[in-house]
Amino acid sequence: MLTHRPFRFYLMLMLSDVIAALATPPGRSALALLRVSGRGCFDVVRRVIPEFVAEPARVARLARAVNTGGEPIDDVLYTAFQAPASYTGEDVVEISTHGGLLNPAEVLAALFVAGAREAAPGEFTRRAMQHGKMDLLQAEATADLIDATAPAQRRQALAQLDRGLTARIGALRDAVLGLEALVSYDIDFPEEDSGPVPPERIAGASADVRDSLARLLATAGEGERLREGALAVIAGVPNAGKSALFNALLGAERAIVTEIPGTTRDAIEAPAVLGGFPFRLVDTAGLRESTDRVERLGIEVSRRYLGAADAVIFCAEAGRALTDEERAFLGEARVPVVVVRTKCDLTPGDASGDREIATSAESGVGIAELRDELARIAFATLSHGDPAPVLTRERHRAALGRALEEMDQFAAARDAGIEGAVAATHLRAAVLALEDVIGLITTDDVLDRLFSSFCVGK
Numbered sequence: 523m524l525t526h527r528p529f530r531f532y533l534m535l536m537l538s539d540v541i542a543a544l545a546t547p548p549g550r551s552a553l554a555l556l557r558v559s560g561r562g563c564f565d566v567v568r569r570v571i572p573e574f575v576a577e578p579a580r581v582a583r584l585a586r587a588v589n590t591g592g593e594p595i596d597d598v599l600y601t602a603f604q605a606p607a608s609y610t611g612e613d614v615v616e617i618s619t620h621g622g623l624l625n626p627a628e629v630l631a632a633l634f635v636a637g638a639r640e641a642a643p644g645e646f647t648r649r650a651m652q653h654g655k656m657d658l659l660q661a662e663a664t665a666d667l668i669d670a671t672a673p674a675q676r677r678q679a680l681a682q683l684d685r686g687l688t689a690r691i692g693a694l695r696d697a698v699l700g701l702e703a704l705v706s707y708d709i710d711f712p713e714e715d716s717g718p719v720p721p722e723r724i725a726g727a728s729a730d731v732r733d734s735l736a737r738l739l740a741t742a743g744e745g746e747r748l749r750e751g752a753l754a755v756i757a758g759v760p761n762a763g764k765s766a767l768f769n770a771l772l773g774a775e776r777a778i779v780t781e782i783p784g785t786t787r788d789a790i791e792a793p794a795v796l797g798g799f800p801f802r803l804v805d806t807a808g809l810r811e812s813t814d815r816v817e818r819l820g821i822e823v824s825r826r827y828l829g830a831a832d833a834v835i836f837c838a839e840a841g842r843a844l845t846d847e848e849r850a851f852l853g854e855a856r857v858p859v860v861v862v863r864t865k866c867d868l869t870p871g872d873a874s875g876d877r878e879i880a881t882s883a884e885s886g887v888g889i890a891e892l893r894d895e896l897a898r899i900a901f902a903t904l905s906h907g908d909p910a911p912v913l914t915r916e917r918h919r920a921a922l923g924r925a926l927e928e929m930d931q932f933a934a935a936r937d938a939g940i941e942g943a944v945a946a947t948h949l950r951a952a953v954l955a956l957e958d959v960i961g962l963i964t965t966d967d968v969l970d971r972l973f974s975s976f977c978v979g980k
């Protein structure tokens with residue numbers, strides 16, 4: 523494994539001062555959790571909790587916290603963790619105080635007076651990474667787990683935290699390393715005419731790696747959508763019941779609903795969890811030729827949203843045939859479309875067509891079915907309960923794209939009869955790109971960018 527030891531060592535020294543932060547949100551609550559980490563953190567804590575003992579580790583103890591004047595602040599429960607067996611890999615103390623605004627803040631202030639400094643966002647996790655407690659993918663997964671709003675996001679983040687993606691990329695890296703070894707063995711015995719390794723064997727192994735890379739890369743679209751939410755846009759003619767459906771899907775009266783066609787004049791976006799998956803649901807202005815300037819602008823916005831959509835919910839009232847314009851719209855759609863027959867409570871007995879969903883915002887009929895259908899089309903693979911890891915960030919996609927390109931160049935170089943050692947430089951580059959994803963070598967700016975979005979105290 524490649525490590526830049528002197529650099530890391532220097533970082534470790536610099537980053538081992540004692541930090542402290544509130545790990546729970548401030549406000550009225552039963553309890554609050556403070557976290558302290560770093561070399562000498564037990565001494566710092568002892569100045570605030572005079573009865574503090576570090577051993578036995580991982581045992582919760584009740585004690586009194588005091589300020590510098592020795593005045594009692596709060597009765598707390600603390601747990602000591604000894605390096606390296608802690609979240610950060612350093613000596614750590616977790617302190618549960620009573621909740622609210624005052625108690626935790628006063629204990630924290632006392633810790634600062636006692637020698638701790640305030641932790642930067644994500645600094646605990648950053649230290650965990652720097653002490654080899656987790657890799658970059660796991661640090662990202664930690665942030666994703668905290669930010670998850672939909673169950674599917676949580677499942678994916680948890681799997682990534684369990685090194686699911688790390689293992690998959692590690693296996694790819696091992697395969698490229700194996701290929702590299704095969705090529706260098708071949709180079710080491712040049713006296714044999716065709717070399718000791720049959721060329722088909724190298725070509726076959728190289729194609730296998732390439733295919734696995736391409737398969738993983740293909741998960742990026744859905745994976746990134748899982749982190750960001752799929753853009754589902756509701757479209758249809760004015761008065762089709764789009765805003766009523768939008769409200770029904772959200773379970774909240776967000777958009778104005780009236781019997782006047784042209785009610786919605788701007789796009790309204792709201793986050794929603796549908797069928798366990800995250801969405802950005804958009805209600806739009808009804809599509810029609812309009813002479814009203816504001817309405818025309820609204821329709822323009824609708825078209826822009828439709829251009830960016832991951833899925834379209836196309837509304838038309840139940841019990842009538844689709845117009846030519848509507849058919850043309852559906853024919854031109856380049857993203858998955860669900861055709862929804864709205865207001866089905868007004869036409870009882872009327873059957874919706876094939877692959878159409880009849881809904882009523884009034885009675886709630888069809889809404890659950892629509893939610894599931896949306897999850898199914900926007901997350902075709904993940905909604906089938908496929909437990910395989912997926913790429914969830916642009917960063918992953920870019921690095922795997924580089925690795926794939928290097929594999930292609932390796933194959934092309936072999937085909938062109940280019941010398942083995944030269945062709946093999948592409949394998950080296952592919953290995954480095956894969957190591958980038960896991961974060962075996964990580965530059966400070968990558969870490970700065972990741973951790974700046976973290977909460978303080980994580």
Ligand SMILES: Nc1nc2c(ncn2[C@@H]2O[C@H](COP(=O)(O)OP(=O)(O)OP(=O)(O)O)[C@@H](O)[C@H]2O)c(=O)[nH]1
Nearest residue numbers: 760761762763764765766781784785786808883884
């Ligand atoms: N009975 C019944 N009426 C509905 C239903 N959904 C919508 N409506 C009525 O249909 C009319 C239009 O609903 P909207 O949701 O405002 O329609 P829209 O497609 O958003 O219209 P624009 O914003 O003008 O494009 C309103 O009078 C609603 O009360 C439904 O499921 N059942």
Ligand SMILES: [Mg+2]
Nearest residue numbers: 764765785786
């Ligand atoms: Mg509307």
